[in-house]
Amino acid sequence: MQNWIDAYSWINIRFLLQGLWITILISVISVILSFIIGSVLGIIRYAKIPYLSRIIGYIIDVIRNLPLLLIIFFTYFGLPAFGFKPDTIPAAILAMTVFESTMIAEIIRSGILAVDIGQMEASRAMGMKLSQAMWHVVLPQAYKKMIPALVSQFISLIKDTSLATIIVVPELMQHGQVVYGQDPNYIIPVFVAMAVMYFVVCYALSLLSKVIDRRMA
Amino acid sequence: MIKLLTDNWSAFISGFGWTLLSSVLALFFSLIIGSLFAILEVMPSKVVRVIGNVYVEIFRNIPLLVITMFFYLVIPLYVVKINGFTAGTIGLTIYTSAFIAETVRAGINSVDSGQMEAARAQGMTFWQAMKNVVLPQAFKLVIPPLGNQFVNLVKNSSVLAFVAGFDLMYQGNAIASQTFDTVNTYVVVGLFYLVITLPISYYMQHLERKLA
Numbered sequence: 001m002q003n004w005i006d007a008y009s010w011i012n013i014r015f016l017l018q019g020l021w022i023t024i025l026i027s028v029i030s031v032i033l034s035f036i037i038g039s040v041l042g043i044i045r046y047a048k049i050p051y052l053s054r055i056i057g058y059i060i061d062v063i064r065n066l067p068l069l070l071i072i073f074f075t076y077f078g079l080p081a082f083g084f085k086p087d088t089i090p091a092a093i094l095a096m097t098v099f100e101s102t103m104i105a106e107i108i109r110s111g112i113l114a115v116d117i118g119q120m121e122a123s124r125a126m127g128m129k130l131s132q133a134m135w136h137v138v139l140p141q142a143y144k145k146m147i148p149a150l151v152s153q154f155i156s157l158i159k160d161t162s163l164a165t166i167i168v169v170p171e172l173m174q175h176g177q178v179v180y181g182q183d184p185n186y187i188i189p190v191f192v193a194m195a196v197m198y199f200v201v202c203y204a205l206s207l208l209s210k211v212i213d214r215r216m217a
Numbered sequence: 218m219i220k221l222l223t224d225n226w227s228a229f230i231s232g233f234g235w236t237l238l239s240s241v242l243a244l245f246f247s248l249i250i251g252s253l254f255a256i257l258e259v260m261p262s263k264v265v266r267v268i269g270n271v272y273v274e275i276f277r278n279i280p281l282l283v284i285t286m287f288f289y290l291v292i293p294l295y296v297v298k299i300n301g302f303t304a305g306t307i308g309l310t311i312y313t314s315a316f317i318a319e320t321v322r323a324g325i326n327s328v329d330s331g332q333m334e335a336a337r338a339q340g341m342t343f344w345q346a347m348k349n350v351v352l353p354q355a356f357k358l359v360i361p362p363l364g365n366q367f368v369n370l371v372k373n374s375s376v377l378a379f380v381a382g383f384d385l386m387y388q389g390n391a392i393a394s395q396t397f398d399t400v401n402t403y404v405v406v407g408l409f410y411l412v413i414t415l416p417i418s419y420y421m422q423h424l425e426r427k428l429a
Binding site: 061062064065068069070073077078155159160162163166173180184188191194195198202206 | 274277278279372375376378389390393403406414
């Protein structure tokens with residue numbers, strides 16, 4: 001028999017919520033960093049700078065097509081061979097940022113491509129420099145178009161933080177394993193609780209994205 | 218790196234095989250399940266639409282790892298003993314089916330509604346019209362996004378490593394812990410993944426450009 005009452009004791013629930021907090025913390029820090037890095041990479045790839053854009057393009061394609069789990073392993077177990085040994089949470093943030101930056105770079109690039117080329121040409125004709133036209137005219141329109149894709153990428157990121165449990169990052173999945181590890185009769189209740197917590201955060205974000213999208217349309 | 222590859226060739230190849238098998242099986246079943254739920258989501262009956270929607274939203278918003286571990290731990294407890302590979306593939310199938318349902322639904326919605334109306338006016342039932350008229354047109358539109366889903370599926374199949382699924386990632390970890398050569402092992406594992414994912418994603422980009 002699954003023991004729902006003891007599984008949901010306040011101590012256990014509080015422990016899971018602490019895990020959720022770490023999950024959110026890692027996700028938010030990673031998404032901010034990857035948004036900045038991803039924007040730079042996306043713009044460089046779009047700008048078709050000789051050699052640089054192409055090389056960055058290949059790097060983005062390679063990283064995007066690898067499993068995040070592999071990148072997490074590499075960061076935590078591979079980097080020490082180069083004399084850099086990050087702690088678990090920084091390692092998770094580093095791995096997530098490397099992976100998500102490439103995902104966001106592609107979203108940014110296709111967002112910029114979706115802005116009518118006439119916008120750029122008109123701004124340049126008005127005497128703006130490329131960087132000015134990009135910053136004041138093209139990017140504001142591009143970001144607006146990208147909001148749904150960016151939010152769904154953020155949702156994936158939150159779900160993907162669960163993979164960091166493999167390097168014992170104290171996030172929700174790992175705390176869940178600790179709780180049901182005490183007693184096999186806690187397994188189903190704990191999975192239900194974890195699923196509800198992830199669902200509430202992710203679904204709320206997807207609703208928010210729909211609202212923003214409707215406001216802007 | 219070459220020596221590492223040749224020394225552990227059979228382990229890498231068997232991992233590669235299980236990864237590929239799991240991904241193909243999960244793609245096959247999630248295409249069926251995903252298309253069914255996509256059709257539910259566009260059915261005339263509101264109750265049925267809600268059922269389809271609830272399934273999709275639940276499994277899209279829960280991490281794959283949670284779903285996979287649930288099957289790995291709970292099915293043996295109450296139903297039958299299953300191995301990590303089976304549990305992992307079931308988890309992958311259910312998770313991916315929710316994404317495929319969304320993709321196929323978007324495809325169905327982008328087929329002009331006149332097609333369905335005309336087919337119905339010809340005396341076809343809803344299912345006949347769906348199967349013979351709407352779905353063939355929808356599938357053509359969703360091939361590039363479905364290809365990208367398959368790339369995600371191959372990458373996601375690395376969760377099998379959590380449940381001893383003997384996939385590429387699992388074998389990679391075993392080799393890394395035997396040889397202590399983590400860097401080269403993970404690079405080789407990465408190359409094996411890229412062999413599958415890069416060609417597909419480049420081909421899908423090419424298709425997208427052609428369709429656009």
